Amino acid sequence: MIQLSERTKYFTDSVIRRMTRVCNQYGALNLSQGFPDNDPPVELMNSLSHVAHTGPHQYAITFGNPKTLEALSAKIEHFSGIHFDPASELCITCGGTEAMMCAVMATINPGQKIAIFSPFYENYGADAVLCGATPIYVPLHVPDFSFDPVELENAFKDGAKALILCNPSNPSGKVFTRDELLEIAKIVEKYDAFVITDEVYEHIIFTPHKHTYFATLPGMKERTIMCNSLSKTYSITGWRLGYVAAPSYVMDRVRKVHDFLTVGAAAPLQEAVIAGLTLPDSYYEGVRDLFTHRKELFCNGLKEIGLKFYEPQGTYFVMVDISEFGYDDDYEFCLDLARNVKVGAVPGSSFFKEKVNSYMRLHFAKSDETLKEALFNLSKIRELIKKK
Structure with missing residues (x-):
């Protein structure tokens, strides 16, 4: 067989984006790949509609x-x-x-x-x-x-x-x-x-x-x-x-x-x-307020469930400690989470050079309804995922 590029041997496809495919496979709520579910500002959508008819193309x-x-x-x-x-x-x-x-x-x-x-x-x-x-x-x-x-x-x-x-x-x-x-x-x-x-x-x-x-x-x-x-x-x-x-x-x-x-x-x-x-400052204040609300909703829910996590200071991600479940492979844990709990997460090991298998990353850039559904599913995590 003809030899392929050596450099492409040393990393995998994106685990984050792979987990979206896993969510789709199991019908899980996608708290893995970090994209928001709210619409762009209306000024942007109106502008795109106008450009669609006037160009440039x-x-x-x-x-x-x-x-x-x-x-x-x-x-x-x-x-x-x-x-x-x-x-x-x-x-x-x-x-x-x-x-x-x-x-x-x-x-x-x-x-x-x-x-x-x-x-x-x-x-x-x-x-x-x-x-x-x-x-x-x-x-x-x-x-x-x-x-x-x-x-x-x-x-x-x-x-x-x-x-x-x-x-x-x-x-x-x-x-x-x-x-x-x-x-x-x-x-x-x-x-x-x-x-x-x-x-x-x-x-x-x-x-x-x-x-x-x-x-x-x-x-x-x-x-x-x-x-x-x-x-x-x-x-x-x-x-x-x-x-x-x-x-x-x-x-x-x-x-x-x-x-x-x-x-x-x-x-x-x-x-x-x-x-x-060219939007005014009020737009950016609204972005901050929206994600502050979502962080508080989601992190307070994680506290009620009793999951350990690190309170984020920015972004819309939260690192959750999964060591209590005893998995040696956090990717296997995230597969079980998507399959059994119907919540998608990213295994923490994909972010560390060190051998770390005790975290998952969730994101909260979703509507209140989706976050509440995810928290409800996560409230049953200890019933649906058995300790290894």
Whole structure:
């Protein structure tokens, strides 16, 4: 048999997206793959309807529709205080997934190393391998998923050229404090390195926690490649719109990679999304209030059931401790959960480099009715899943 690519041997298909197929197979409520079930803002839907009849329907400028880039630049500056030149420091991508791949490919050479906090969103490890890079995993320690600065610095001593920083963090729901980010900044400056940020959940933060854009820290804009997505903020995960924001000398490389990966994001969707990028602050306050309500509903329900979990500070994910059930294989546990309890979850091991099999990740980006049904099903978990 003809030999296939070696690099594709070292990771599986996405476990998160696989669990959606498992939910469909068993008729389980999908609290695994993190997409909201609420509609996009009406302004966005009306805009899409208008664009469907008026266009554009052909290629957009590869790096992004100029009007969309201008609206995006204004939106970023409004919330972060940082100005990114739409002509030279922004690129619209096919989702945050492509944004991250472009950032890694633009900054890391084959054979170089990249630091990744663990637990981590599963794409990061695959991104590194596909780029021919070697990931160095730095543990985040429970119960607050904090990092040890010595362990982080050791990754850079070992040759890491960049750190991938997900903040707010998927899967843990951690929001890094300003002091923690300043500690990271001190280390990356010392070792002349980059930070590649994933800030998809920037607007889903729970009081009293606050989101600090890493690029706003002293001297860090020149070291930050900001990756983001419009999917979660506007409830449009199927539109696949993301972006990279970075200094022009980095963006030049990012745009080259993007050009040959996908040519460009969908032109009609780029046009339509301007209506979202120009929404007033009240919209984002509504997003925060909605997910705060859902978090409280779901987490209070988990407490009543007696399941142990880590209270999220941001995102719409919660890590639940399943060690009481005695499974050696958390994937097997999640299959039994979908099959018998009719709730879909992601096995925690898919997020850890360390051998950890004692967690599942659930999400609460669903309607009250769906969350209450899921909690009712979970209330019977100890009857329907027998301890191993």
